[in-house]
Amino acid sequence: xxxxxxxxxxxxTYGLMPILNLTLAFVISGLLIWLIGESPINALVLLLRxxxxxxxxxxxxxxxxxxxxxxxxxxxxxxxxxxxxxxSEGQAYLGGxxxxxxxxxxxxxxxxxxxAPFAVVGSAIFGAAWALIPAWLQAKxxxxxxxxxxxxxxxGAALMVYLLVNVLIVPRMMAPETRIFLDGGRLPRLDWLMAxxxxxxxxxxxxxSFLIALVMCFLVWLLIWRSKLGYEMRTLGASPSAAVYAGVxxxxxxxxxxLISGGLAGMMALNPVLGSAARLQVEFVGGAGFVGIAVSLMxxxxxxxxxxxxxxxxxxxxxxxxxxxxxxxxxxxxVLVIQGLVILFAGALEYMFRPALVRIYQNLAxx
Amino acid sequence: xxxxxxxxxxxxxxxxxxVHANKDINLTVAKGTIHGIVGENGAGKSTLMSIIYGxxxxxxGEIRVNGKPVTVRDSQAAIEAGIGMVHQHFxxxxxxxxxxxxxxxxxxxxxxxxxxxxxxxxxxxxxxxYGLVIDPDAMIEQLPVGLQQRVEILxxxxxxAEILILDEPTGVLTPAEADHLFRILKVLRDQGKxxxxxxHKLREIMAITDTVSVMRRGEMVATLRTAETTVEELAELMxxxxxxxxxxxxxxxxxxxxxxxxxxxxxxxxxxxxxxxxSFDVRAGEIVGIAGVAGNGQSELxxxxxxxxxxxxxxxxxxxxxxxxxxPAGLREMGLAHIPEDRHHMGLVLKFEEYxxxxxxxxxxxxxxxxxxxxxxxxxxxxxxxxxxxDIRPPNPRLxxxxxxxxxxxxxxxxxxxxxxxxxxxxxxxxxxxxxxxIEFIHRRIIEMRDAGKxxxxxxxxxxxxxxxxxxxxxxxxxxxxxxxxRDADEQTLGLMMAGIAA
Numbered sequence: 001x002x003x004x005x006x007x008x009x010x011x012x013t014y015g016l017m018p019i020l021n022l023t024l025a026f027v028i029s030g031l032l033i034w035l036i037g038e039s040p041i042n043a044l045v046l047l048l049r050x051x052x053x054x055x056x057x058x059x060x061x062x063x064x065x066x067x068x069x070x071x072x073x074x075x076x077x078x079x080x081x082x083x084x085x086x087x088s089e090g091q092a093y094l095g096g097x098x099x100x101x102x103x104x105x106x107x108x109x110x111x112x113x114x115x116a117p118f119a120v121v122g123s124a125i126f127g128a129a130w131a132l133i134p135a136w137l138q139a140k141x142x143x144x145x146x147x148x149x150x151x152x153x154x155x156g157a158a159l160m161v162y163l164l165v166n167v168l169i170v171p172r173m174m175a176p177e178t179r180i181f182l183d184g185g186r187l188p189r190l191d192w193l194m195a196x197x198x199x200x201x202x203x204x205x206x207x208x209s210f211l212i213a214l215v216m217c218f219l220v221w222l223l224i225w226r227s228k229l230g231y232e233m234r235t236l237g238a239s240p241s242a243a244v245y246a247g248v249x250x251x252x253x254x255x256x257x258x259l260i261s262g263g264l265a266g267m268m269a270l271n272p273v274l275g276s277a278a279r280l281q282v283e284f285v286g287g288a289g290f291v292g293i294a295v296s297l298m299x300x301x302x303x304x305x306x307x308x309x310x311x312x313x314x315x316x317x318x319x320x321x322x323x324x325x326x327x328x329x330x331x332x333x334x335v336l337v338i339q340g341l342v343i344l345f346a347g348a349l350e351y352m353f354r355p356a357l358v359r360i361y362q363n364l365a366x367x
Numbered sequence: 368x369x370x371x372x373x374x375x376x377x378x379x380x381x382x383x384x385x386v387h388a389n390k391d392i393n394l395t396v397a398k399g400t401i402h403g404i405v406g407e408n409g410a411g412k413s414t415l416m417s418i419i420y421g422x423x424x425x426x427x428g429e430i431r432v433n434g435k436p437v438t439v440r441d442s443q444a445a446i447e448a449g450i451g452m453v454h455q456h457f458x459x460x461x462x463x464x465x466x467x468x469x470x471x472x473x474x475x476x477x478x479x480x481x482x483x484x485x486x487x488x489x490x491x492x493x494x495x496x497y498g499l500v501i502d503p504d505a506m507i508e509q510l511p512v513g514l515q516q517r518v519e520i521l522x523x524x525x526x527x528a529e530i531l532i533l534d535e536p537t538g539v540l541t542p543a544e545a546d547h548l549f550r551i552l553k554v555l556r557d558q559g560k561x562x563x564x565x566x567h568k569l570r571e572i573m574a575i576t577d578t579v580s581v582m583r584r585g586e587m588v589a590t591l592r593t594a595e596t597t598v599e600e601l602a603e604l605m606x607x608x609x610x611x612x613x614x615x616x617x618x619x620x621x622x623x624x625x626x627x628x629x630x631x632x633x634x635x636x637x638x639x640x641x642x643x644x645x646s647f648d649v650r651a652g653e654i655v656g657i658a659g660v661a662g663n664g665q666s667e668l669x670x671x672x673x674x675x676x677x678x679x680x681x682x683x684x685x686x687x688x689x690x691x692x693x694x695p696a697g698l699r700e701m702g703l704a705h706i707p708e709d710r711h712h713m714g715l716v717l718k719f720e721e722y723x724x725x726x727x728x729x730x731x732x733x734x735x736x737x738x739x740x741x742x743x744x745x746x747x748x749x750x751x752x753x754x755x756x757x758d759i760r761p762p763n764p765r766l767x768x769x770x771x772x773x774x775x776x777x778x779x780x781x782x783x784x785x786x787x788x789x790x791x792x793x794x795x796x797x798x799x800x801x802x803x804x805x806i807e808f809i810h811r812r813i814i815e816m817r818d819a820g821k822x823x824x825x826x827x828x829x830x831x832x833x834x835x836x837x838x839x840x841x842x843x844x845x846x847x848x849x850x851x852x853x854r855d856a857d858e859q860t861l862g863l864m865m866a867g868i869a870a
Binding site (some may be wrong): 130226227228229231232234235238239242244245246247249360362 | 372424672673675694695696697698699706707710712713714715716717718719723727728730731736739740743
């Protein structure tokens with residue numbers, strides 16, 4: 001067998017390898033920053049200070065992380081069933097419609113904690129619905145889920161623009177967005193949670209969605225590793241022929257997995273729509289669906305890993321914003337390049353160091 | 368016989384974690400001989416061969432080819448040292464021709480024309496010299512298994528192999544194909560090549576090898592001249608105790624019909640009819656064996672009965688009830704257990720931990736679940752009991768299934784299916800790639816099931832296995848049941864029927 005089948009201890013696979021990947025991404029980013037004539041060390045300090053240096057920075061970091069947890073879980077659930085859901089972006093977008101409709105309907109009549117459960121369900125149902133057709137096409141017709149979900153991202157984007165421009169827009173207003181939700185349709189910020197750590201949230205939109213995301217992490221763990229459905233999903237994902245043998249119903253399992261995946265993606269909308277902007281806007285997802293793929297890969301499709309990876313990407317997002325603000329030489333595009341490098345090394349090239357580590361490990365183990 | 372060593376292993380030692388796969392192995396194979404290596408699964412044969420071929424690196428020890436020490440870093444280095452390997456599972460590109468497969472990785476230059484011409488000439492030479500006859504323009508997917516294997520041998524020869532390692536080469540061959548392979552191996556030997564044959568079939572060792580080495584639990588326990596040993600001696604060396612090579616069983620006492628197959632026709636994935644209007648019954652307390660060369664419809668028949676493959680026509684009656692042929696889970700509930708032909712693709716999920724596989728297919732049973740959740744405690748307890756009862760090694764339900772040896776993997780499947788106490792047991796290739804000790808164990812369990820009044824349908828390409836276990840033998844050829852024989856039918860008659868020559 002080649003190096004691929006050699007088992008490495010968990011601390012290498014789950015600890016050392018991601019750290020090495022991350023370090024390499026930062027080293028190359030540093031090189032780029034040095035090339036354009038700025039100080040890499042300064043940039044790193046600014047990035048970290050911007051993301052973690054004060055209550056507001058932490059608040060923004062956690063706010064971004066919340067979105068990535070949802071989309072990361074979405075990608076991971078589908079992945080366990082052997083499905084590569086590229087459509088979290090579009091499903092999250094539609095999820096926004098679901099929770100916005102709930103907020104618009106209820107915000108005048110009830111307090112937020114009554115609206116919230118309906119909004120969670122609404123966003124999940126709309127997100128799931130957007131995953132249903134690709135799931136059905138995969139299950140029944142064998143149309144590849146990667147292709148169909150990508151296409152549905154475009155259809156979803158077009159549909160949402162149409163709805164916001166023609167249906168949901170406030171009459172006589174210019175911006176393609178809904179009216180601003182009243183307090184009954186907003187998810188409150190978590191000032192108290194930050195205060196427990198002696199931090200002041202300031203204007204950062206860190207909100208209740210974060211707690212919902214944590215609950216979802218637990219539920220996804222329960223689903224994948226403790227439930228019969230999760231067992232069937234993993235069987236299907238690991239060996240489709242064994243799944244047939246075991247009597248796992250293909251159509252049902254594919255559709256249910258994608259509905260759960262789409263539902264989790266849809267819930268991401270709670271964070272920006274109900275937790276921050278308090279209205280539905282165009283393109284509020286802003287790529288979080290795609291970041292979810294990197295988060296899931298980097299988190300090894302495990303909720304705890306996804307939580308950590310989401311925090312990392314939250315730091316990169318918030319720190320990156322702060323960096324381009326504080327260092328005029330570093331444009332927003334440069335920040336995107338750094339984020340891209342992290343995705344490249346931590347996600348796409350996650351096993352790049354593996355053969356080398358296997359060799360070193362075997363050499364050491366021999367002594 | 369030339370006595371110069373072609374390959375020497377000196378003090379090869381390899382550990383995987385706590386598993387000592389090869390303990391200080393010394394082996395010398397003389398040039399121009401056929402050397403057999405036998406041992407139970409998990410004895411370390413495959414590890415040793417993987418070290419020679421550069422898949423693994425030995426922790427200690429030295430490999431010498433023609434007396435010179437070599438470092439086999441990877442398979443490329445092995446090829447350069449003149450070592451060729453024919454794997455148990457072929458490594459061929461199905462939709463390439465023979466010629467293209469042989470050239471693959473040795474095309475020579477950016478443009479193919481020159482490489483094709485020289486490969487064609489070389490194939491012709493190999494054909495003349497060693498009798499390796501094959502049409503170089505045939506598609507791999509259209510070739511029978513025996514010829515696909517010949518392509519693997521040609522690939523190794525084309526790369527200039529002087530030492531040819533074959534890993535369980537006859538597992539997928541008919542007796543006639545196996546004979547043909549042996550003739551080829553003998554020609555290769557007579558031309559001065561060295562052949563190392565890894566197998567668990569002792570009869571083959573006796574028939575073809577010049578010398579034989581026996582491995583047990585990572586150690587090389589003996590190297591003998593084949594002419595001076597016996598099957599019994601080899602079996603004893605392999606297992607470390609006396610073994611019964613012949614299954615002992617009493618007369619069957621068949622009861623009521625449990626499974627009844629009526630006018631069944633089944634197509635395979637390509638739409639070719641593989642089972643054509645087949646009817647038969649299986650009664651409680653009897654073992655019905657289906658003999659036949661692989662690919663004559665047995666696999667499709669089994670899959671149809673197990674509810675995995677939908678038949679095109681006909682019906683299957685289980686315990687008096689016509690069954691829904693698309694619902695394997697429902698069939699399990701009706702008391703049908705299925706040990707599938709291919710444990711890697713069907714019977715097990717290799718990525719799963721052992722205990723997860725110990726309930727595959729039965730995970731919805733109330734015994735293993737609490738509402739929508741799995742009852743992990745019950746499953747692990749159950750898995751531990753099965754591990755003890757079936758002597759599955761290593762006895763660790765949390766170990767990844769891929770890390771068990773073939774025989775132990777098969778025991779996981781057998782334990783799972785038998786311990787559910789089914790009414791009807793259908794079994795495909797119960798001992799493929801399984802070592803002698805485990806074969807004996809599995810055979811005994813199957814007989815016990817029969818004696819407990821279960822109906823058993825057995826498919827195997829090993830004629831010996833069919834003959835020693837079955838009470839009745841059906842022979843399948845080209846999708847038809849061409850005849851029924853009692854267990855005393857002689858090998859010759861069955862062989863002719865399997866080849867489609869009416870008896």
